[in-house]
Amino acid sequence: MTTAVNLETEVWRALGTVLDPELDQSVAELDFVAELRVDGSDVHVDLRLPTYFCAPNFAYLMVADAHDAVRAVDGVQRVRVRLLDHFASEEINAGVAAGSGFSDSFPGLAAGELEELRTTFLRKAHVAYQETIAQQLLRDGVPHEQLVTTRLGELPASTALERLRRRREQLGLPAGPDALLLLDEQGRAIPVENLSARLRFARTTRVSIEGNAGWCRGLLDTRYGSQTGAQQGAGLH
Amino acid sequence: MYAKDGVEYFIVDSHIHFWDGTPANQANRYGEGFLNCFYDYHRNLSPESELWSLEQFQKQSEDKILHDLFEVGYVDKAIMQPTYLTDFFVNGFNTTEQDGALAEKHPDKFIVNGAWDPRDGEAGLGALERLAERWQLQGIKLYTAEWKGESKGWKLSDPWSYRYLEKCQELGIKNIHIHKGPTIYPLNRDAFDVADVDDVATAFPELNFIVEHVGLPRLEDFCWIATQEPNVYGGLAVAMPFIHSRPRYFAQIIGELLYWLDENRITFSSDYAIWTPKWLVEKFVDFQIPEDMQSEYGALTTDIKRKVLGLNAAALYDIEVPAHMRAAEPQVPAGREPVASEMNQEAMSS
Numbered sequence: 001m002t003t004a005v006n007l008e009t010e011v012w013r014a015l016g017t018v019l020d021p022e023l024d025q026s027v028a029e030l031d032f033v034a035e036l037r038v039d040g041s042d043v044h045v046d047l048r049l050p051t052y053f054c055a056p057n058f059a060y061l062m063v064a065d066a067h068d069a070v071r072a073v074d075g076v077q078r079v080r081v082r083l084l085d086h087f088a089s090e091e092i093n094a095g096v097a098a099g100s101g102f103s104d105s106f107p108g109l110a111a112g113e114l115e116e117l118r119t120t121f122l123r124k125a126h127v128a129y130q131e132t133i134a135q136q137l138l139r140d141g142v143p144h145e146q147l148v149t150t151r152l153g154e155l156p157a158s159t160a161l162e163r164l165r166r167r168r169e170q171l172g173l174p175a176g177p178d179a180l181l182l183l184d185e186q187g188r189a190i191p192v193e194n195l196s197a198r199l200r201f202a203r204t205t206r207v208s209i210e211g212n213a214g215w216c217r218g219l220l221d222t223r224y225g226s227q228t229g230a231q232q233g234a235g236l237h
Numbered sequence: 238m239y240a241k242d243g244v245e246y247f248i249v250d251s252h253i254h255f256w257d258g259t260p261a262n263q264a265n266r267y268g269e270g271f272l273n274c275f276y277d278y279h280r281n282l283s284p285e286s287e288l289w290s291l292e293q294f295q296k297q298s299e300d301k302i303l304h305d306l307f308e309v310g311y312v313d314k315a316i317m318q319p320t321y322l323t324d325f326f327v328n329g330f331n332t333t334e335q336d337g338a339l340a341e342k343h344p345d346k347f348i349v350n351g352a353w354d355p356r357d358g359e360a361g362l363g364a365l366e367r368l369a370e371r372w373q374l375q376g377i378k379l380y381t382a383e384w385k386g387e388s389k390g391w392k393l394s395d396p397w398s399y400r401y402l403e404k405c406q407e408l409g410i411k412n413i414h415i416h417k418g419p420t421i422y423p424l425n426r427d428a429f430d431v432a433d434v435d436d437v438a439t440a441f442p443e444l445n446f447i448v449e450h451v452g453l454p455r456l457e458d459f460c461w462i463a464t465q466e467p468n469v470y471g472g473l474a475v476a477m478p479f480i481h482s483r484p485r486y487f488a489q490i491i492g493e494l495l496y497w498l499d500e501n502r503i504t505f506s507s508d509y510a511i512w513t514p515k516w517l518v519e520k521f522v523d524f525q526i527p528e529d530m531q532s533e534y535g536a537l538t539t540d541i542k543r544k545v546l547g548l549n550a551a552a553l554y555d556i557e558v559p560a561h562m563r564a565a566e567p568q569v570p571a572g573r574e575p576v577a578s579e580m581n582q583e584a585m586s587s
Contacts, residue, residue: 022454053270053271053274057428087270110424110425114425117425117427211453212453215454222277
């Protein structure tokens with residue numbers, strides 16, 4: 001039988017897989033979990049965001065993903081996830097609880113579900129991790145011709161590499177040791193003549209994602225002050 | 238005017254507000270939430286010495302704005318950008334009329350911009366004509382995330398938006414400032430998507446599109462569009478204050494903008510009253526790209542600083558700049574080779 005302590009650990013692990021799509025970090029890492037309560041096999045999660053007007057579609061994804069991730073944990077019977085202090089809290093919480101999908105939660109305002117949006121941001125994150133790893137190799141003196149043929153299995157372990165692999169799996173791109181480090185969104189190799197331009201734009205994407213993450217962390221801190229969330233940090237996602 | 242080390246800088250604060258965010262004017266929880274969200278921006282990015290109380294932040298007196306901008310803030314000319322938000326605030330948050338009443342008392346200090354909303358249809362076109370005549374508009378501020386009854390936002394590429402842009406062209410309003418907020422509609426798309434700027438910048442080459450807060454939080458998408466569209470500019474509202482709290486990130490923003498745009502298409506602004514110009518101007522003149530980043534981004538020259546702080550906006554609004562404060566190099570139109578033509582566009586599609 002799963003003990004309460006173990007169950008709570010497992011729920012945290014699950015929340016560590018729930019991404020803020022825009023920032024490519026988990027809601028646990030970002031300190032968006034205001035409260036986690038495990039009561040027998042019932043789990044209650046409160047989420048909080050940096051501003052009242054954070055984009056509602058991303059907010060919806062986080063609440064829905066948290067609900068699904070926690071629900072999938074062995075031993076969890078009932079889940080309630082609530083978003084606090086947001087202009088669309090009511091619609092989002094009701095929609096996720098009823099499992100009614102995004103479009104139905106915002107009748108007339110959404111022209112479809114959110115998978116494409118999610119994919120757009122997974123791709124941005126994928127590009128940014130490729131750039132992080134490629135820059136390190138360039139600094140180490142690896143020439144361009146070699147960089148475009150470098151495979152994941154040849155690379156030393158790193159956080160960026162681990163995250164790159166996970167994004168590849170989510171995007172359905174090759175993620176094994178034989179996969180090339182540098183692939184476009186269709187999974188094709190990058191011709192060496194396109195490498196510089198591609199890395200240059202990838203850097204802008206990375207700067208943007210990292211900058212936004214810093215800004216959101218700052219705003220969360222300003223909004224909630226020293227009231228820390230339910231847990232500091234969490235594992236990889 | 239700001240002087241430091243024998244160099245004089247002409248200052249145009251190209252995005253300021255004269256707002257009423259007091260509880261009495263807040264129409265509902267959204268108005269309260271909006272003002273408080275701005276106040277958190279203020280608290281998060283201001284130096285401690287510049288922090289205001291919530292009450293000070295909610296509304297500024299005429300004396301206060303004149304003091305902050307012109308007496309101590311070094312500003313030579315301030316461009317007032319309205320933000321109506323009439324669904325959130327009883328009398329509007331910051332309307333052209335509110336701005337204009339102050340500007341008329343100080344015509345040498347302010348430039349009044351107007352606003353339009355494509356959802357006002359035919360009637361709005363007539364109202365725009367009257368507004369343009371009343372305030373001699375040279376510029377327009379658009380807020381695509383604005384709520385209007387059932388509608389929770391709009392796109393620049395909407396058919397009625399094209400009608401309004403044609404009207405601007407006809408009326409000689411050439412500067413279109415775009416504020417991308419967290420647009421609610423359509424909810425299943427990226428709220429900060431700037432792709433519609435690309436469409437209209439191509440369709441209206443005679444208009445200038447100044448994207449406020451340089452597209453943040455989509456700096457990369459903004460840069461990608463701006464590098465291909467010579468009539469797209471980056472306004473530094475909201476980006477400027479990072480100079481204090483996160484100077485390396487600020488260096489990255491400026492460095493990326495200089496790479497993808499050029500030094501002639503970046504404009505300074507404080508976004509008053511979220512922040513005040515005094516400390517932003519002082520810090521920007523003192524600022525340099527950190528040495529370890531200069532191999533990527535280069536260094537900021539006096540001319541770049543002069544252009545960003547005032548000369549670029551002065552060129553957009555035909556503001557006369559005293560000869561000794563102009564850039565040493567003659568102002569040239571954006572001459573950078575578009576990056577899209579240097580590279581395989583398809584290879585960049587991700």
